[in-house]
Amino acid sequence: MKDFVASFGRGPDTGPRPIGYFLHHQGRGHAERCAAIVDALPADRPVTIFCARPELVRTAHPAAEVIRIPSLFEPTGQERASDWIPTPETLHCAPLGWPGIREAMGRIAGWFVTADPALIVCDVSAEVAQLARICSVPHVKVLQHGDRTDAGHRAAYDGAAGLIVPCDVRLAQEDWTPEMRAKAVFAGGLGADTALPDRAEARARLGIGAGEEVVLVLSGGGGSGLSAAPLALGARAMPRTRWITVGQVARDWHATEPANLTHKGWVDDIPAHLAAADLVVASTGNTTCQQILAAGLPWIAVPEWRYFDEQIAKAKALDAAGVAMHLGSMPASIPAWEAAIARVRRDHDPDLQRDMVRPDAAAHVARWLDALCQRLDTPLSQPAAGALP
Numbered sequence: 410m411k412d413f414v415a416s417f418g419r420g421p422d423t424g425p426r427p428i429g430y431f432l433h434h435q436g437r438g439h440a441e442r443c444a445a446i447v448d449a450l451p452a453d454r455p456v457t458i459f460c461a462r463p464e465l466v467r468t469a470h471p472a473a474e475v476i477r478i479p480s481l482f483e484p485t486g487q488e489r490a491s492d493w494i495p496t497p498e499t500l501h502c503a504p505l506g507w508p509g510i511r512e513a514m515g516r517i518a519g520w521f522v523t524a525d526p527a528l529i530v531c532d533v534s535a536e537v538a539q540l541a542r543i544c545s546v547p548h549v550k551v552l553q554h555g556d557r558t559d560a561g562h563r564a565a566y567d568g569a570a571g572l573i574v575p576c577d578v579r580l581a582q583e584d585w586t587p588e589m590r591a592k593a594v595f596a597g598g599l600g601a602d603t604a605l606p607d608r609a610e611a612r613a614r615l616g617i618g619a620g621e622e623v624v625l626v627l628s629g630g631g632g633s634g635l636s637a638a639p640l641a642l643g644a645r646a647m648p649r650t651r652w653i654t655v656g657q658v659a660r661d662w663h664a665t666e667p668a669n670l671t672h673k674g675w676v677d678d679i680p681a682h683l684a685a686a687d688l689v690v691a692s693t694g695n696t697t698c699q700q701i702l703a704a705g706l707p708w709i710a711v712p713e714w715r716y717f718d719e720q721i722a723k724a725k726a727l728d729a730a731g732v733a734m735h736l737g738s739m740p741a742s743i744p745a746w747e748a749a750i751a752r753v754r755r756d757h758d759p760d761l762q763r764d765m766v767r768p769d770a771a772a773h774v775a776r777w778l779d780a781l782c783q784r785l786d787t788p789l790s791q792p793a794a795g796a797l798p
Contacts, residue, residue, distance in 0.1 A: 426786065427455035428778065429520065429529030429546075431537045432466065434480070437629075438695035439532050440465035442551070442575060442600030446530070447473055449775035454782075457524065459517055478516050479509030481534065498560040501535050514540055521546050527782040528570060538565035547785050549573060549778065552593060553695070554582060554726060555717035562717075571781050573774055575599040575695050577765040580726045594777040598766035601699030602680055611684035621651055625686035627679070627701070628656035628713070629694035635711065637672075638664035639739035643690065646746040655682055688750065690739075693723040701733075703766045705759030708733040709749055732762045 430447065433439045440460075447456050447468045456473040458466055461480040468475075479485075482502050489506030496503060504510070517537065520526070521544045531538040532551040541548035547570040554576075557563075566572065566589055574581070577597035581590065605611070609619065617623060624647065628634040634657030641664045644652040652670045676682065683689070683704040691697050692713040701708050710733040712720030721737075728735035734753040740746040767773060 425451065425454045426527040426782065427457055427524050428782065429517070429524070429526050429541075430456060430458045431517070431529060431531045431534055432458055432460040433533050434460055434462040434465055437465075438575075438600060439551075440467070441696055442532060443530075444468045445600045445771035446573075446774050446778070449771040451775075451779060454779065455524075457520060457526075459513075459520075461513075476516060476520070478513035481510055481513055481536070483509075485509055499535075499539070499564050501559075501561045503536055518544055527785055528778075530573070530778075531565070532573075535561040535565040538569065542568040549781070551575065552585070552589070553719055554580075554722040555715070555719035556722065557717055558584060570785065571777070573599075575770075576698070576723075576726075577730075577767075579730050579765065580723075582722060582726060594774055596767060596770040596774050598699045598703065598768065598770040599695075599774060600771070601696045601703070601766075603699060603703035603766055603768070605680050605684040605704055608684050611681040614678075614681055615685050617651065617685050622647070622649070623686045624650055624652045624688045624690060625682050625706075626652065626654040626656075626658075627689060627691035627697050628654065628658055629692050629697055633713075634658045635690075635692060635713065636739065637661050637666065639741060640664075640690070641666045641670060642740065642743055643746045644670035646743040647750070650687075653682065653686075655679065688753070693720040693727065693733075698723065698727070699766060702762045705762045707753045707757040708762075709753050710735050711739050712737075730761075730765070731756070731758055732765060 430443055432443045443458065444467050447470045450456060450470060452471050454472060456470055458473065458475045459478050460466060460475060461478055463475040463477050466475050487508050491505035494505055517540065526546055528547040528549055529541050530549045533553065538548045538550050549571045550565050550569040552566065552572040552574045572589060572593040574593050574595045576595065578595040612619060626635065626640055636659045638661040640652065640654060644667045648669060650669065654672045655676050658672055679700060683700055683706065686706055688707045689701050690709045690711060691701060693710050710724040710727055712724040724735040727733035734756065736749060740749050
């Protein structure tokens, strides 16, 4: 055993120990967060990223590598049905009989042995976080909004060396315990492109007149998108205003859409659209939130369905902080739209919104991670006489 351990040890002069990063591939926010953090780390700190869709990872870090792993939740047809065996409360997605899950976890565990990492960032998986703890590797868990009081999440949070929270501390949930907050780094704006072009330049680029009023509808990439029918009602409530949707929209066969409503689908220039807008209707995914807050626009927040009510909890936190108006669902009539728009304009506080975003969010988290790595590298003192080795 002694020779086995020594063969994988790192000498004192081998440079900084590597950081691992498990990257969930649903939506875009996880990958954008990952790239921002990794690119801000010191150039000599090796980073290994594990992801089922490596093409999502766009990092320029010179010492970063990406390892493809099988998806932890998408079946391939090779699985053996074992659903009759209950899943314990401490696990979320851990079906039995899945070769892909075994392969993914095996690759990560094998890397733990050979790389001797300082820590691994989990964004997000309660199972990978607990795997790291079982393998005696410190993990840092990304903490997201939502009802995450279940045993699986709490095990991942309680066992973490630290928590990365991609929002301002004023958006913290009430059920985040003092222990969780004490080991958390809050970083509003993390992973989002929050730099906006000049308004006149953006409007010229998008073909929008200087005097036009624009409502921008933003829908994230982690679900089916906002519904088109209520958006059509909103556009009818403001016939002299241009309504533009960006992202995925669920089209309704019964929706009669007016001429002032345009669906653009996915675009690469979200910052330009935000710079050109006067008001935003949007879901509450992480990247979307950070970009709208940085833009300082009146915001009607309409959460989409996500696991653990993530977007609902985020929308409630935004509303409580006074930086968005939370609606449980989109208005179902023209008068309801008119009332919602009047209220959000009345309560709008652009300075408070912009104050929720740190321009140096990624650098702030990278410094925190590097300091945590150094703390974790501190060797244990010699055991007391008579203590077990």
